[in-house]
Amino acid sequence: MSEPLERRAILSGVGQSAIGRRLFRGDLDLTCEAALAAIADAGLQPDDIDGVAAYPGPMSGVPGFAGPGVYEVQDALGIDLRWHLSGLEGPAQISPIIHAALAVAAGLCRHALVYRTVTEASAAADTGRRGIGAGSAEISGFTAFFVPFGAMSAANWLALYARRHMHEFGTKREHLGIIAVTDRRHAGLNPQAIYRQPLTMEEYLSARMISDPFGLYDCDVPVDGSTAVVVSSAAVQRDLPHAAVRVNAVGTALRARPLWDQWEDLTTMAARDAAAHMWSRTELRPADVDTAQLYDGFSFLTLAWIEALGFCKRGESGPFVENGRIALGGELPLNTWGGQLSGGRLHGFGFVAEAVRQLRGECGERQVPNCEVAVVGVGGGPIAGCMLLTR
Amino acid sequence: MSTLPRPVPALEPHTAAFWRACRAGRLEFTHCLACDYLIHPSRPICPKCRGRRLDSVPVSGRARLYSYTVNHQAWYPGQAVPYVIGLVELVEQPGLRLMTNIVHCPLERVHIGMRLRVLFENVTDAVALPLFAPEEAS
Numbered sequence: 001m002s003e004p005l006e007r008r009a010i011l012s013g014v015g016q017s018a019i020g021r022r023l024f025r026g027d028l029d030l031t032c033e034a035a036l037a038a039i040a041d042a043g044l045q046p047d048d049i050d051g052v053a054a055y056p057g058p059m060s061g062v063p064g065f066a067g068p069g070v071y072e073v074q075d076a077l078g079i080d081l082r083w084h085l086s087g088l089e090g091p092a093q094i095s096p097i098i099h100a101a102l103a104v105a106a107g108l109c110r111h112a113l114v115y116r117t118v119t120e121a122s123a124a125a126d127t128g129r130r131g132i133g134a135g136s137a138e139i140s141g142f143t144a145f146f147v148p149f150g151a152m153s154a155a156n157w158l159a160l161y162a163r164r165h166m167h168e169f170g171t172k173r174e175h176l177g178i179i180a181v182t183d184r185r186h187a188g189l190n191p192q193a194i195y196r197q198p199l200t201m202e203e204y205l206s207a208r209m210i211s212d213p214f215g216l217y218d219c220d221v222p223v224d225g226s227t228a229v230v231v232s233s234a235a236v237q238r239d240l241p242h243a244a245v246r247v248n249a250v251g252t253a254l255r256a257r258p259l260w261d262q263w264e265d266l267t268t269m270a271a272r273d274a275a276a277h278m279w280s281r282t283e284l285r286p287a288d289v290d291t292a293q294l295y296d297g298f299s300f301l302t303l304a305w306i307e308a309l310g311f312c313k314r315g316e317s318g319p320f321v322e323n324g325r326i327a328l329g330g331e332l333p334l335n336t337w338g339g340q341l342s343g344g345r346l347h348g349f350g351f352v353a354e355a356v357r358q359l360r361g362e363c364g365e366r367q368v369p370n371c372e373v374a375v376v377g378v379g380g381g382p383i384a385g386c387m388l389l390t391r
Numbered sequence: 392m393s394t395l396p397r398p399v400p401a402l403e404p405h406t407a408a409f410w411r412a413c414r415a416g417r418l419e420f421t422h423c424l425a426c427d428y429l430i431h432p433s434r435p436i437c438p439k440c441r442g443r444r445l446d447s448v449p450v451s452g453r454a455r456l457y458s459y460t461v462n463h464q465a466w467y468p469g470q471a472v473p474y475v476i477g478l479v480e481l482v483e484q485p486g487l488r489l490m491t492n493i494v495h496c497p498l499e500r501v502h503i504g505m506r507l508r509v510l511f512e513n514v515t516d517a518v519a520l521p522l523f524a525p526e527e528a529s
Binding site: 130131132133134135136137138139140142144145146147148149150151152153155156159160161163164167208209210211212213214257259261262264266 | 396
């Protein structure tokens, strides 16, 4: 195997804005705060940045979801670009990080700023949380087959996946609960997390239902916040203040009909394809992973990623997470920042920030000892992207 | 709090025939004349064989429940809950699925694998929604 091009990229800096419920600050303001922090963390100046990328780029009709566009950020920071990109379609929310790695590897730019910003909590302050299409008389596009039936949230769509997994493999609500309870335990060690009080299994099970089998604590918490990373050419790493976090392999494959309802087997997800693709690009194996940062927009997604990445066999993720295996101190400590369930819905990038910090050994009380290999898996249903990072 | 309307499917070039057929009381799908694959959502080409000669065919309306969820969360003011969102697999083709509501069935009797039959709820002059009820109830 020739060396995958993504190995010529490093994650040289990471930064986050204030993260909270209803900050009532503008998305560009939060993004600039995170961007300047990430650039400083990389030991760079804004003028060193010559690439900018974001997920998803400007969108209408989804309050607080999209964050500012690449042009707004370029203009606000007053920087010249050799490369830029945003887009909704791609290997999940980390798509712009993966593409930035390829851009620096190809020499299109040297230091790319990549960000994800959400203000969903403030955006819902006046209305409460509404479903997709709520308030529209007509609905078009792929959700026209879902929304008229009241399937107005990814909670509904993914509940169908979770229920099917339970039916075929005997997965229990308590297994979903282990994700929520473990995330919360980890959040208690992260001062930036949204929910830090311990959550018991009893509290988890007795919470109000959203879309069964998902109750309140199976669903991530909308927040305001921005996460930025600097993706740099590996050629510059000796000049930077931190030990480089290297991109070892990325996974971007999608091999079945990319539709929430027509996906061939709802006990799998696109994570299956992205993960297989990633492992095909590296000599490292699942047993080499020291920490996993696995998407938990809904608790079940973490189980799906555990299976997709081959930490256990298909259908066995429920029993796999029992007995503390995924908690700090266990065999596969995951979502050590609290995940989106307790750390806040930073939409994929919170996992990347944590993976970088774990690999650098900066996580204090929640540090995974001797952390050398981290995997980040992001997305759900027919959307997935993943990365293997090393120190 | 004001009540919001239930969103209705827009009639788009590739979907209008599906919704109009439902309004006429028929469940119809785009069909590949070369390989017999039923194509949903409709595409101008067959994803299985890339055939371009397509027509539209009615199906029996019989299905099995592939998965479901009981939704308890009101997604807009005035929405009545709970209700059952089902993902049904039509008997004509493995993997040919519709997201829908399971109606005329007590919540506790909904189960994966149950036999279902379509019925239609008119929502506009041009559009009806295909809903599913237990086969024995229809």
